């Protein structure tokens with residue numbers, strides 16, 4: 001064997017040894033991967049690797065065997081019933097609203113002199129009831145206590161006068177059903193951004209679902225992409241379809257598609273969330289007017305709910321006026337009444353618009369929306 005032959009033999013042997021080692025390493029690595037696979041009983045398809053493992057080599061030309069992924073059943077929540085929402089209304093307002101307690105303390109004093117009546121007036125004004133209703137309430141209460149004297153309990157009289165002020169005769173039913181021809185009711189949600197419009201749309205869908213109604217939501221707030229995202233999340237939680245378009249789409253076209261879907265699928269109610277940019281009244285009127293017109297090519301809008309933030313006081317009233325001039329508002333939703341000492345805004349805004357408060361927002365939780373009833377509201381105020 002000459003020198004050249006010897007070198008060739010050594011080189012071949014070295015390649016074989018090194019190659020075998022690398023092959024062994026690859027196999028070991030793959031096996032390790034293989035051992036870390038979830039067991040057959042595992043249902044977590046997300047972590048299941050797509051490559052075939054070494055233990056199950058794929059046959060050339062044959063389709064790799066794939067296990068069809070079973071879609072995980074969505075977890076549909078069961079929203080709270082209307083009755084227990086009213087209990088919550090009582091708890092939330094009684095716990096946070098100083099108005100009722102302050103009034104009751106003042107009325108409990110032995111002698112109701114001018115100073116006490118002035119303090120009562122101040123409390124009512126601080127709670128945003130408004131000047132004229134405050135005067136009405138104080139006058140009514142003073143007269144009753146003078147005329148009926150010891151025969152009337154001041155607290156019972158206050159309760160009755162407050163209920164009168166909130167107006168128990170207004171029709172507060174939500175028009176969520178369509179006409180007899182089977183068309184869905186259409187609820188249009190309007191209001192300035194940040195008042196809780198999208199949240200309220202989601203909460204309202206939950207109330208309707210809890211009453212076994214079929215609902216479609218329309219994300220016509222196309223100005224802010226996150227609003228559609230937010231609404232989709234609300235819808236998914238209660239198994240409600242949400243119709244949306246790309247960011248910047250004409251809100252009227254999303255509203256149209258939502259109502260069309262509602263008609264095609266035979267739902268009971270379509271709720272359309274809109275963008276509340278208050279750029280100027282003319283712009284707002286154009287946009288809301290168009291949304292309404294386009295919907296009504298298919299079926300009438302049965303309810304226009306104006307969402308107002310109870311903590312914004314006079315500012316809220318100005319917004320309310322602008323919106324009611326842009327579109328015929330049929331009901332008010334007062335949000336963020338929890339933790340607000342401004343419960344009196346209920347009276348002020350109803351007077352301002354001549355439209356009833358129909359729903360109240362009592363927190364950020366999914367079921368923190370309750371139908372408004374004057375008696376329950378006043379009882380909650382008085383604690």
Ligand SMILES: Nc1nc2c(ncn2[C@@H]2O[C@H](COP(=O)(O)OP(=O)(O)OP(=O)(O)O)[C@@H](O)[C@H]2O)c(=O)[nH]1
Nearest residue numbers: 193194195196197198199227335336361362363364
């Ligand atoms: N405390 C409290 N917070 C609320 C209530 N309703 C809504 N919110 C909160 O108010 C904030 C604004 O709510 P959104 O629903 O995003 O307001 P929006 O009017 O739809 O605003 P855009 O989506 O920008 O149009 C959120 O943080 C809500 O959780 C309520 O009744 N009480």
